[in-house]
Amino acid sequence: MTFLAIDVGNTRLKWALYDAPRPGAALLAHGAEFLEHIERLAEHAWGALPAPSRILGCVVAGDAVKRRVREQVEQMPQWDVTPQWVVSSVQEAGLVNGYDHPLRLGADRWVAMIGARHRLLARGERRPLIVVMVGTAVTVEAIDAEGRFLGGLILPGHGIMLRALESGTAGLHVPTGEVRLFPTNTSDALTSGGTYAIAGAVERMFQHLAQHCGQEPACLMTGGAGWKMAPSMTRPFELVDHLIFDGLLEIAAYRAAAAARQAAA
Ligand SMILES: Nc1ncnc2c1ncn2[C@@H]1O[C@H](COP(=O)(O)OP(=O)(O)O)[C@@H](O)[C@H]1O
Ligand SMILES: CC(C)(COP(=O)(O)O)[C@@H](O)C(=O)NCCC(=O)O
Ligand SMILES: [K+]
Structure with missing residues (x-):
């Protein structure tokens, strides 16, 4: 059960693919893109990855960026997963x-x-x-x-x-x-x-x-x-x-x- 972690800051999106959604899982691949290059993810960096079973991320760069990341995920032909985003809680x-x-x-x-x-x-x-x-x-x-x-x-x-x-x-x-x-x-x-x-x-x-x-x-x-x-x-x-x-x-x-x-x- 592969797990894609995404961290979108105000300068760059960082991502990492693990073999399982738990601490200590093996890191399979990782990368970073400046926010202006998010639209390259589906075609380039993510192109050869195994499909993740779950995607969890955090975004501080605004809702428009969240939408752009979701679009990249939707463009991946073999991926049947919707990104979930962590919000701070009590x-x-x-x-x-x-x-x-x-x-x-x-x-x-x-x-x-x-x-x-x-x-x-x-x-x-x-x-x-x-x-x-x-x-x-x-x-x-x-x-x-x-x-x-x-x-x-x-x-x-x-x-x-x-x-x-x-x-x-x-x-x-x-x-x-x-x-x-x-x-x-x-x-x-x-x-x-x-x-x-x-x-x-x-x-x-x-x-x-x-x-x-x-x-x-x-x-x-x-x-x-x-x-x-x-x-x-x-x-x-x-x-x-x-x-x-x-x-x-x-x-x-x-x-x-x-x-x-x-x-x-
Ligand atoms: N190779 C690099 N690529 C991008 N930013 C770098 C690099 N080396 C250092 N930096 C610095 O790191 C900052 C971006 O760090 P990052 O953790 O990605 O920020 P954020 O999470 O806010 O997007 C930039 O402001 C820059 O000063
Ligand atoms: C403080 C931050 C701008 C840091 O952003 P980053 O440097 O990771 O891009 C971000 O965590 C943020 O927008 N925080 C909301 C306000 C707060 O934490 O009080
Ligand atoms: K950050």
Whole structure:
């Protein structure tokens, strides 16, 4: 029973095909497309794949994008499956959502937190947890040792920070620079400023959560630009490729188990 996981952010659609809808399933194929190239999926990347029995995804890029993905699925001649999309809820797969309006939490944040929490639990670690996602935007989430999402930060990603500075000033149109402790040119000053803004936000959240819980948090980082942050972090962290896919597998397995229980009752 093959399972296609889809993560649509504001820059790229990421997909991964697994041999089963459960954690630990074997990865059969994966890929990424910029949103403007979604229309290529059916013809190119998905052309040679075995038909998935289930598709579960999360989208934060709007309903029009959801429709475009569904159209690609419908174009696949051998695929007889409708994509389902995760929405954030009050509680799912062992995680409790502390957002004022739980449904307004970005579905990608919710799914990544579920993936991260289970990754930790699978290793027998019941600790507070920081989840950092470095994509178009950056999010920094705090989860306590019991699995309650306490709240999180949203800040601009590298690209948005640079574009905002470029468009709001006359003298900041420069090539990408290097991260430096003491930047001595405009390029390095901008690149270092953005990187340390993100690293600083994570450091603060680490302090808030450590103080709140009285225990050192673990920190998992993911997202297309996560690697850029790695050399500049101030606390131990782990860079993980597929937190959102991990979360989607976890949710699929939980939902299947709940459906089976219901059918047996
Ligand atoms: N090879 C790459 N392709 C695309 N984006 C990349 C790449 N390397 C780094 N990035 C950065 O990652 C960001 C996109 O990451 P991603 O996790 O796909 O974002 P989102 O989930 O918001 O679509 C881009 O803003 C870009 O800065
Ligand atoms: C914060 C986000 C823009 C992150 O998007 P991304 O960088 O993954 O494209 C997205 O999760 C979102 O639109 N959230 C809704 C608002 C909220 O979570 O409070
Ligand atoms: K994302």
